[in-house]
Amino acid sequence: LKPSGSTREPSRPRLCCVSRSSLAMMSASVLERALVICCRASYYISLLGLKIPSALCLRASRAPHVLAFISLVWCPFLLYSHVSLLPKVQELSHGSAVQVWHLLVSVWVTIPLLVVGSVVFSVARAPGPLKVFCSVLAGVMCFHGLVIPAIAQTTLGALLLHALFVFFEDMPIVGWIWCLFHVVRLQRHVAERQAERETPFAPKGAAERSLIVGNAPTVIEGAPLGSVMDGFEQVVRFNSYSVSRPEYTGTKVDFHFCNGRNFPTSKSVQAVC
Numbered sequence: 001l002k003p004s005g006s007t008r009e010p011s012r013p014r015l016c017c018v019s020r021s022s023l024a025m026m027s028a029s030v031l032e033r034a035l036v037i038c039c040r041a042s043y044y045i046s047l048l049g050l051k052i053p054s055a056l057c058l059r060a061s062r063a064p065h066v067l068a069f070i071s072l073v074w075c076p077f078l079l080y081s082h083v084s085l086l087p088k089v090q091e092l093s094h095g096s097a098v099q100v101w102h103l104l105v106s107v108w109v110t111i112p113l114l115v116v117g118s119v120v121f122s123v124a125r126a127p128g129p130l131k132v133f134c135s136v137l138a139g140v141m142c143f144h145g146l147v148i149p150a151i152a153q154t155t156l157g158a159l160l161l162h163a164l165f166v167f168f169e170d171m172p173i174v175g176w177i178w179c180l181f182h183v184v185r186l187q188r189h190v191a192e193r194q195a196e197r198e199t200p201f202a203p204k205g206a207a208e209r210s211l212i213v214g215n216a217p218t219v220i221e222g223a224p225l226g227s228v229m230d231g232f233e234q235v236v237r238f239n240s241y242s243v244s245r246p247e248y249t250g251t252k253v254d255f256h257f258c259n260g261r262n263f264p265t266s267k268s269v270q271a272v273c
Helices: 020-048 051-057 060-091 094-121 127-151 155-194 226-230
Strands: 210-212 234-238 255-257 270-272
Touching: 060 094, 060 155, 094 127, 094 155, 127 155
Parallel strands: 210 234, 234 255, 255 270
Antiparallel strands: none
C-alpha cells in the first residue's frame, strides 16, 4: 500500500545521453588507434621487407579485396602521413627529430643495403662489386652521421623527407595498385567473356595445323619464313607481339594470349587470357 501523504512518483528509466563532445572524443580515439596500427604495420612491413613476399603469397582471387583495401585504407593513410605526420617531425625537439630521421633512413636504406650486401657477398666476392658496396655503405654512414643532424629540422630536410617517403612508401603502393588493377581487369574479362567456353584449339579437321610464335628477336634471323607461318590454319601469338617484318614474322594472328594490358584490337583475333 502507498503511504498516505506521499507525493513520490514512480521511478522512470533513465535514458543514457551521449553528448556530441563524447562522440567526438570517441571518434578521435578510434582514429588515433587506427593511425597507430597503420604506422606500426607500415614500419614492420618495411623493416622486414614484406611488401613483395606478402604480394606473392596472396591468392589472385583476393585481388579485388586487396585493391579495395589499398585504395580505401592505405592510400588515405599515406596522404595523412604527408599532410599531418611528416610535418610534425619539424615540431619535435632536435634530438627526437634526428632519431626519427635515423629510424626512417635505416628502414628504407641502411638495413636493406646491409641485408642485400651480405647475401650477395656470401656467394660472390668479386673486388669490383665489393668496392662499390663499401663506397655506398660509407656514403650512407656519412649521411647518418653528418647530413641528418644538419638538415633534420630545416626546410630542405622537410622536402627531402617527403621525397624519400614518396620513393620508398608511395611508389611501391602505386606499383601494387597498377598490378592489381590489371589483374582485376583480366579476371573480369575472363568471367564475362570466356567462362565455360570450349578450348579454342579444338581441331576442325584432320589436316588442320597450329603454329605458336614466340616473341624472341631471333625470329628475324636466318631465312624469312613469314609466308610459311601464314600458311598455318591457326597462328598463336603472345602479349606485345610484332608483325612489323612480315617477311620474317608473318601477319596472321588467330589467337592472342594476352595479359590485362594488351587486348587485341582486331575483331578477327580471339583473346586468350
